[in-house]
Amino acid sequence: MSTVYDCGSPDTRAAGMSAAKSALKAGRLVVLPTDTLYGIGADAFDGAAVASLLQAKGRGRDMPVPVLVGSWKTVDGLVYSVRSQTRDLIRAFWPGGLSLVVEQAPSLAWDLGDTQGSVMLRMPLHPVALELLREVGPLAVSSANVSGQPPATTVDEAREQLRRSVSVYLDGGPAQHAQASTIVDLTGEAPRILREGAVSSGDIADVLGVTAESLSTQ
Numbered sequence: 001m002s003t004v005y006d007c008g009s010p011d012t013r014a015a016g017m018s019a020a021k022s023a024l025k026a027g028r029l030v031v032l033p034t035d036t037l038y039g040i041g042a043d044a045f046d047g048a049a050v051a052s053l054l055q056a057k058g059r060g061r062d063m064p065v066p067v068l069v070g071s072w073k074t075v076d077g078l079v080y081s082v083r084s085q086t087r088d089l090i091r092a093f094w095p096g097g098l099s100l101v102v103e104q105a106p107s108l109a110w111d112l113g114d115t116q117g118s119v120m121l122r123m124p125l126h127p128v129a130l131e132l133l134r135e136v137g138p139l140a141v142s143s144a145n146v147s148g149q150p151p152a153t154t155v156d157e158a159r160e161q162l163r164r165s166v167s168v169y170l171d172g173g174p175a176q177h178a179q180a181s182t183i184v185d186l187t188g189e190a191p192r193i194l195r196e197g198a199v200s201s202g203d204i205a206d207v208l209g210v211t212a213e214s215l216s217t218q
Contacts, residue, residue, distance in 0.1 A: 004155060004169040007033070007128045016170050017132060023167040024136050029053055031144045031158045032132060033172025034124040036097050036181050036198055038152040039068070039141040040162060047111040050140045054113065056165035059147045064113030065140040066099060066120035070133030075121060078138065080105050085208055086186055092207045095125035097177060097198025101185040112140055118187050128172045143180070153178040184215075191215055 005016025020030045027049040030041050040056060042049035044067050053065060069075060072090055076082060080103040089100060104119040112119065124130065133139060143151040144158035152158035155171040182199040185192045191208060193201050193215045205212040 002159070002164050002166050002169060004159065004171055007170050007172045013128070016168065017135070020132055020168045020170060021136055024049075024139070027052070028167040029056060029162075029165060030132075031152075031155065031162065031166050031169045032129050032139075032141070033126055033155070033170060033175065034068070034129045034141075035095070035126045035176050036124070036179055037175050038144040038155060038158045039129075040144040040158070040166060041068070041139040041141040043136070044112070044138040044140040045110045050110075050112055052165070053140060053142060056162055057142060057145070057147045059142070061113040063147075064115040064120070065142050066122060067112070067138050068129065068133055068141045069121060069123050069138050070130050072123065074138060078105055078108065078119065078121065079103065083186065085191060088207050089184065089186075089204065090123075092203075093199055094123040095130065096123075097125070097179070097181040098122065098204075099181040099183045101183060101187055101194065103187055110140075120183065122181055126172060126176075128170055132170070151180065 005012050007013040023030050024043050027046050042053045099120050099122040101118050101120045145151045146161045153175040155169050177198050180197040182197040183194040185194050201212040201215055
């Protein structure tokens with residue numbers, strides 16, 4: 001059985017947060033609002049829960065699950081080495097719609113899929129998501145939709161697709177931007193934009209002191 005909690009009301013928001021924390025600790029899935037789109041989340045350090053997330057989406061291990069964090073400081077414990085370019089982008093765009101692909105710390109006991117030693121990190125700009133992340137720690141979060149279907153911009157759209165595979169739905173209203181995050185790969189010698197979304201390539205180039213053309217994957 002799954003339950004929807006209206007996070008626009010203080011009482012139901014508190015109840016929803018409590019239910020979400022309990023579900024995540026028990027290895028179950030939660031749908032949560034972010035500033036870009038709705039996400040389906042699991043405890044990032046619970047391999048079975050992450051596998052359930054991939055199954056709910058109908059997605060294979062070849063598409064690893066990104067990780068959301070609730071604080072800049074969390075990154076230091078998740079990344080092998082935080083480059084100056086990484087810190088510059090974090091300062092400029094976090095919390096917000098920028099995802100960073102970085103080399104993960106080799107000591108991490110998690111299984112997000114076939115990551116090949118990397119992890120995609122983001123800190124969302126949404127009060128419900130940040131509150132949950134700060135209370136439970138990093139979450140493996142993917143867009144709240146079945147693979148191949150449109151991403152969810154409301155909790156109802158997420159529930160229509162994911163149904164009982166998710167235990168708790170946190171309703172934070174319509175997604176503010178309804179646009180996927182921009183993804184920047186920082187694992188190579190030079191930064192590359194893998195997907196342009198909520199943050200423009202021009203803004204990223206300005207922060208890094210390079211041309212937008214140099215960030216292209218082409």
